[in-house]
Amino acid sequence: MKKEFTLTIYTENHVGLINKIAIMFSRRKISLESFNTSPSEVPNIYRFTIVVIEAEAVVKNLVKQIEKIVDVFKVYCNTNDEIVWQQMALYKVPTEVIIKEVKVERLLREYGAKAVVIRNDYTVFEATGQGEEINKLLKKLDKFGLIEFVRSSRIAIIHASEGIHKKVVEMEQKNPALQTINNEFLDKKDQVFQM
Incomplete structure (x- = not known):
């Protein structure tokens, strides 16, 4: 198996x-x-x-x-239960949506995401977590016009x-x-x- x-x-x-x-x-x-x-x-x-x-x-x-x-x-x-591991993800979202939709701001706070770049046309947020958390935020932000997404490789400590x-x-x-x-x-x- x-x-x-x-x-x-x-x-x-x-x-x-x-x-x-x-x-x-x-x-x-x-x-x-x-x-x-x-x-x-x-x-x-x-x-x-x-x-x-x-x-x-x-x-x-x-x-x-x-x-x-x-x-x-x-x-x-x-195996996963023998390590501490994380990944980092960057999400690019239209700034207009962030300003208008209070839901998005709450969602980002819920996942501990922080803004790393804020421009008139887009904002880039950074979040760290395990694959499941990163994917959940990705699916939720997709509903608000997600522009781009990238995820890092795993880092781990035994x-x-x-x-x-x-x-x-x-x-x-x-x-x-x-x-x-x-x-x-x-x-x-x-x-x-x-x-």
Whole structure:
């Protein structure tokens, strides 16, 4: 049975890494529901957050394969109840409607949306939440002449994990000469990142 999984991948930032990871998904014919990458809390280590809907056995096998990529330090695989996650959305609505319709103003307050751009012809609102909340506001604003809508990829923090920061600090304490993660000691990563 397929269900939603969030993969959190800690890596170095190297050219071509996204392609290596993407190939692993395409070979297995796994579609990505959401894809986000950003710097992590540790300098020179990046974090990918990827959402897939797939059978657990397929995802667990995929995680093992991704961890074999030289530039990847660790991959976490979590269900939605094991993470805290959010998305951000922007809604462009005619300013005229906002001024005339008190209902729209109440609706935006109800969803915690805030104005980020106000012009004579349109106003852009920002809201954060989970997919269901974002979709509900989208449907309601559509009735009032929604002009444009965009949603971000998922960002997530794992409930039970300490992340990679503690492991990097431990590694630096064992060998203080290593100030950054680089190719010089990639072959040692398996010893250092035993999680």
